[in-house]
Amino acid sequence: MAKNIASDEWAKTGAGPSAYVFDAYGTLFDVHAAVRRHAEAIGQDAQAFSDLWRVKQLEYTWVTSLMGQYRDFSLLTEDALDFCLARFPAVDRDLKADLLEAYSKLDCFAEVPDVLSRLRASGAKIAILSNGTTAMLQEAVAAAGIGHLVDDIFSVDALRIYKTAPAAYALVTSTYRIAAPDIAFQSSNRWDIAGAKAFGFNCHWINRSGAPEEYIDLPPDMVFSSLAGLVEA
Incomplete structure (x- = not known):
């Protein structure tokens, strides 16, 4: 130990x-509650979108720490969401503000x-x-x-x-x-x-x-x- x-x-x-x-x-x-609130607008990829958002959010914490750098968690959460919106181009990018607001609550x-x-x-x-x-x-x-x-x-x-x-x-x-x-x-x-x-x-x-x-x-x-x-x- x-x-x-x-x-x-x-x-x-x-x-x-x-x-x-x-x-x-x-x-x-519940980290998936934010996407769940907007699942209808996101469409059939809502669960995959939510899963990836969480995976990338965590990945960014580990990568920045290992590099000896730092961006706060709110910024990394937004960075991860931007990646998801790029990965799922069918999802309306205008949902970004609503998703971030939902994540805060x-x-x-x-x-x-x-x-x-x-x-x-x-x-x-x-x-x-x-x-x-x-x-x-x-x-x-x-x-x-x-x-x-x-x-x-x-x-x-x-x-x-x-x-x-x-x-x-x-x-x-x-x-x-x-x-x-x-x-x-x-x-x-x-x-x-x-x-x-x-x-x-x-x-x-x-x-x-x-x-x-x-x-x-x-x-x-x-x-x-x-x-x-x-x-x-």
């Missing part, structure tokens, strides 16, 4: 999670409010750790009506490097002064779980799509089909 660069000085308590930290896009918020998954409320009642901190900018995340949280259930929002924009860089996960440990194993991290993205596991978090993979296992040297601690598994286990 990779050395935890931020929390070695804080002793593990072993008393259960002191904080529940959630990835945002795909975990709390994604639907949260149905179980999210109840799960966050029940976990928060345990006394644990509830936080978001995301590649999204602070402004994007604040808008998404407000639109979903879950602001009262989230204690803190951590954005990699402060670092100008994307997950899975260890420094991204260290934003949480350095702020909370909690050892990594005492933090429960939830993500629907298997690559994100791998990065968080390498950092030392207690990881729950929210495998909504039934995807096959990968990164087998960095396994999640538990796998759930939705966030409801956190309160049903």
Whole structure:
């Protein structure tokens, strides 16, 4: 396991999670909701369009980080959308503004409010750790009506490097002064779980799509089909 660069000085308590930290896009918020709202206008390629938008968005985060460069997540989201519009020329380019607006106000998954409320009642901190900018995340949280259930929002924009860089996960440990194993991290993205596991978090993979296992040297601690598994286990 990779050395935890931020929390070695804080002793593990072993008393259960002191904080529940959630990835945002795909975990709390449905990344396909934006295209779904305009599926009729996009046409028969709507799902393929949405899938590619997500793939290119993530690809751009990794490529820019590996180059030692940075463009914030809102810009990369727009760049990825431009690529999709070029890849699917039958889709009306005038939809671009509507799609970006819809992406800023994604639907949260149905179980999210109840799960966050029940976990928060345990006394644990509830936080978001995301590649999204602070402004994007604040808008998404407000639109979903879950602001009262989230204690803190951590954005990699402060670092100008994307997950899975260890420094991204260290934003949480350095702020909370909690050892990594005492933090429960939830993500629907298997690559994100791998990065968080390498950092030392207690990881729950929210495998909504039934995807096959990968990164087998960095396994999640538990796998759930939705966030409801956190309160049903």
